[in-house]
Amino acid sequence: GDSVTQMEGPVTLSEEAFLTINCTYTATGYPSLFWYVQYPGEGLQLLLKATKADDKGSNKGFEATYRKETTSFHLEKGSVQVSDSAVYFCALSFSGYSTLTFGKGTMLLVSP
Amino acid sequence: DAGVIQSPRHEVTEMGQEVTLRCKPISGHDYLFWYRQTMMRGLELLIYFNNNVPIDDSGMPEDRFSAKMPNASFSTLKIQPSEPRDSAVYFCASSPPGPPYEQYFGPGTRLTVT
Numbered sequence: 001g002d003s004v005t006q007m008e009g010p011v012t013l014s015e016e017a018f019l020t021i022n023c024t025y026t027a028t029g030y031p032s033l034f035w036y037v038q039y040p041g042e043g044l045q046l047l048l049k050a051t052k053a054d055d056k057g058s059n060k061g062f063e064a065t066y067r068k069e070t071t072s073f074h075l076e077k078g079s080v081q082v083s084d085s086a087v088y089f090c091a092l093s094f095s096g097y098s099t100l101t102f103g104k105g106t107m108l109l110v111s112p
Numbered sequence: 113d114a115g116v117i118q119s120p121r122h123e124v125t126e127m128g129q130e131v132t133l134r135c136k137p138i139s140g141h142d143y144l145f146w147y148r149q150t151m152m153r154g155l156e157l158l159i160y161f162n163n164n165v166p167i168d169d170s171g172m173p174e175d176r177f178s179a180k181m182p183n184a185s186f187s188t189l190k191i192q193p194s195e196p197r198d199s200a201v202y203f204c205a206s207s208p209p210g211p212p213y214e215q216y217f218g219p220g221t222r223l224t225v226t
Contacts, residue, residue: 032212043217051212093213098143
């Protein structure tokens with residue numbers, strides 16, 4: 001079945017460091033891919049998405065590129081802030097199927 | 113848009129009591145999802161609706177759990193009777209019609225059963 005694998009956390013960085021959170025997926029066909037962010041005590045928020053190969057989703061300084069050849073959708077940010085501390089979820093969906101398959105989440109901790 | 117609205121935000125109840133969680137989806141969205149999140153089990157899909165009709169309730173843990181969607185702007189998740197192991201954060205999410213089916217989550221209801 002379809003699955004999403006994320007790197008285990010926590011990822012601990014200092015402010016202004018470069019961030020990469022790895023996400024790979026297993027699926028037949030060409031899913032749409034998403035990154036969600038969950039701040040402490042809040043619901044999941046859609047951060048960015050990509051719907052076809054080589055698409056780049058971007059938002060709030062975060063970017064991710066849909067790589068069909070490596071079945072990956074890694075999240076990157078050039079300079080993290082303390083306020084980016086949160087749990088990040090990678091997810092996928094298929095056309096014709098309305099549900100999302102989520103990864104287990106990766107906690108990011110950014111220190112001043 | 114106001115986003116997905118959930119109430120209450122926090123609920124503390126005693127074992128055996130009935131609990132009702134409420135959700136108002138984003139206007140125009142025709143899918144509604146109920147999730148449960150715990151440290152041990154992560155994020156679990158409980159049930160989802162399309163155009164007010166339940167499509168898949170295979171994630172509902174037991175018969176003690178039930179969900180309804182009487183109209184396009186309101187859904188409830190009920191637990192009767194509640195047990196301590198039901199303690200979790202319950203999220204409602206909605207999504208617009210058609211792909212790519214991105215979901216928009218509410219702030220959640222933190223349920224504590226003592």
